[in-house]
Amino acid sequence: MTKQLPKTYDFNETEGRLYQQWWDAGYFEPANDPKKPGFDPTIKPFVISIPPANVTGRLHLGHAMVVSLEDLMIRYHRMKGEPTLWVPGVDHAGIATQLQVENKLRDEGTSREELGREKFLERIWNWKEEYGGIITQQIRRLGASCDWTRERFTLDEGLSIAVREAFVSLYEKGWIYRGPRMINWSPGLQTAISDLEVEYSEEQSKLYYFKYMIADSDDFIPVATTRPETILGDTAVAVHPDDDRYKKLVGKMAVVPILGREIPVIADDYVDRAFGTGALKITPAHDPNDYEIGMRHNLEFINVLNKDATINEKGGPYEGFDRFECRKKLWEDMSQAGLVVREEAYTLNVPRSQRGGEVIEPMVSTQWFLKIKDMAEPALQAVREGQIEIIPEHFKKVYYNWMENIQDWCISRQLWWGHRIPVWYCKDCGGMTVVRQDPDRCQHCGSTKIEQDPDVLDTWFSSGLWPFSTLGWPEETSDLKYFYPTSTMETGYDILFFWVARMIMDGLEFTGEVPFHTVYLHGLIRDEHGQKMSKTKNNVIDPLEVMDEFGTDALRFTLLVGSSPGNDMNLSMKKVEANRNFANKLWNAGRYLIGSLGAMPSEPEGEPDWTLADRWIKARLNYLRETVNRLFESYQFGEAGRQIYDFFWTEFADWYIEISKNQIAEGSDRAYYTFQTLVEVFDTCLRFLHPFTPFVTEALWGHLKSACQKTSPSLSPTGGWEDALIIAHWPEKKDFEGWERGAEEDFNLIQEIVRAIRNIRAEYKVQPGHRVACMISAGEKMDIIQSQRQIFVSLAGVDPDAFAVSSAPIE
């Protein structure tokens, strides 16, 4: 006999056990694997490369969303019988990881400088070994059916070779160059960062008005600035060429306050006559626009900041001051000198670091850049011509917008954790050696006095290669040949530029192919009132805690069903709870079915005898099949999930299961077909739901399978009893032959009658145990079957408007 199943679904009992079973059975590895015998290269696989999580990260809802969606797609395609590969991996996450380890060192009273590069890297690798597995462990808990035998790390040997190949080949094409340019400097991290890593926040500040004295005169030009400390680096004052107020001063020299340097007054169209005083101080080394003007007018570039944003020796008396202290002190001194006009409240967009939030300083610095415009062109074409679909579609416009205005990408970082820039400088001839293999001498003069560039590459440089580097590129591996290009890239829209765009450019550049055919973008997850989750607001939902309380399936179903592509979703515990209840509903429907199997009669002779209810639910299921398949094919997973949920709860459980009790209670052999219907419908629902809620469905399917095989071997679901639901057959049209539509209309009528009778019972206060009889207009008497809980009508073809009611005790 089947062991008695518990009354509520115990996810703790099943989740770990089932995951281990799947793993042990090798279901996560592709069915058609180039590494295994019997491999057939003509079968097209479905492939996803996971967005690599930060190696030191802890699972958050973004990961949960990624994993839920990708696992859903992978399981769907696996069930459809396609060879599927989901490549897992983690990212070294340069800045994020280095920061964590540096913080730890600070707690220990030391620093990376004190340790030195080699020792420091050793520390990070140790850290990685210690904590690097946590995130993948947590991803597994979500049920991720990744092929863990193919797990990659962005700093592992193969991927480092890929990065080296990419860098050198781009350098050889002349697209990677080194030079002084305006960059964003992060004083806290002491590294350059890319434009994308800068965020702007609107803040209350001041606009400072002061006098730029003209040399050898009492004349002056009034100028306004938001950053007075940059005065120390001014090398010109600009006015509009047609501005009558200042025309006469163009060509004269102005005097830098306090420092006394003389700088030219120049004319440039860029200056807006209506803003501020209509005159602009020019600091080419510390402002992007001034940089442009500086280039145009051949101005001197004076960098006044040290790496930590204190003032350097160019700042004269202010040397050593912090930038903000300097602002204050300089302004005071200028006030003393009578140069100050006034201050005005002003709202400005302050550039802040995406990581850490400190104020970024624009600065001219010698860095490595990638001239990306030529790579952007084919990447734009690929989307325009439909080689890549983006879902939802409107993100195409966002993509075009950014790609059409793309700027050179600063790829060097003054960090130690990451891919070291593969460039060696010669101490003798000064030449650069840029090669795939570490050199021992200068390419140009043969000198052995060469030194590698100390910087590392932006983390995203290696991420861009991810879809093919993880498959073995640049080597022509069998994995690369078979699995590339991948199928779908699923990720958050917030990294469309950081990552997706760069993968498309890199894919086309290095492999000549698009790296994936579809981009599916999901939105941000906010709290239940639409607030962004943050530690300060104390509204962060931890997916691990959610899984502890409600189970993995409940979390997954909530994320999948509650979101639509590209739209942010608001998550509340109420929703998760409701879906936990759904898992429990499934569980109990299974309990009912398994518990009733003992009452099943043997298969009757002759033609099957289906009741209206049987025909109705099968027709509805067939319709659900059409809907679900259509929705899956068009990436509307949430809607598909909702459809299955509704069907299962409001049609199968609320109506068919209740009716089945009566059909079984009749004691006729006809009940055989009731059981067959119950099993087939229930089984099909489990298959449809498996990509959403893999654990509860797999558990139920296992219980049902063993119960059926014990007590009713003749029962077999549409796809047969396969080894496991995870690889079971996905229901298709041919499985539903004979499940025609048509019974719905009759059944709807029955539903209406039943509702009417329920109302009548309530209205006339018909006591339990008393029967309500209906007379049909045609004079046909309806056979009303009553259980203590519900009343059901088992005949069709009735007019609901015409029936009489009487009440009498049941004999």
Added chain:
RNA sequence: GGGCGGAUAGCUCAGUUGGUUAGAGCGCAUCUCUUACACAGAUGAGGUCGCAGGUUCGAGCCCUGUUCCGCCCACCA
């Protein structure tokens, strides 16, 4: 300044080829511990689908305008 998205029941949201009476979950009201499930069942209240026009036999859905909210890109000192 340029671009994108949203506005549907008290709350959070579905609603993709325009088609009868606009849906769900939670919440609310009344009843039921009934032999799968109180993590449940039954019944019910609640919406002029932001606003104004237009196309159409027919609009939550298409077009135009408009208001409010959110986001992205650019960064006028």
